[in-house]
Amino acid sequence: MREAAAEQVDQEILEEKAASLTRAGRRVETALKAIRAYDAGEQPDADRGELLDEAARAVWALLIQRELCGFRDEKRTIEQYDIPRDVMVRVGRI
Template sequence: MAMAGRSIGRGAEVNGILGIDLEILGEQASALGRAGRRVEATLAALAAGDASDHDRLIRAAAEAVWAYFIQREVCGLRRHDEAIAVYGIPREVLVRVGGG
């Protein structure tokens, strides 16, 4: 609890944001970073894979992209156009996610 310039424990205000809020934002950012790295890894595997494994790689990439989009939305990022361009997410992956 914050009172007139004094603060007590984890709930202390820092520039109008409670300490717990800062922790939540940090965890959201961390989870978004992990999800982005997973997208990168699955897209790299897709690019390097052979035709016999193509369907499995597309499914794995679509799952990673879907999870990444969900995490973006949790962070308040509702439009994914820029992320699609930055990661170079192929249309065949987006179709599996439902955004192609």
């Protein structure tokens, strides 16, 4: 009985980790999309510095969340999301 309860709790923890990583990843994607739209001239009234700051916060949160889940390979995350260098500079990782 206890083993089944422990397994259920473990499963719920895994599901929450996956959900939190998904949310963090979506925030990064949204922030990077805004930068790319600005760079393409689609958001001329936006402030690129503010967009970079927002992306850096989202990336930092994702990297921390991934680390808490046991994923420590930042390079893979940077490649997966195609995170620009200027964002990583603001994160403080370059």
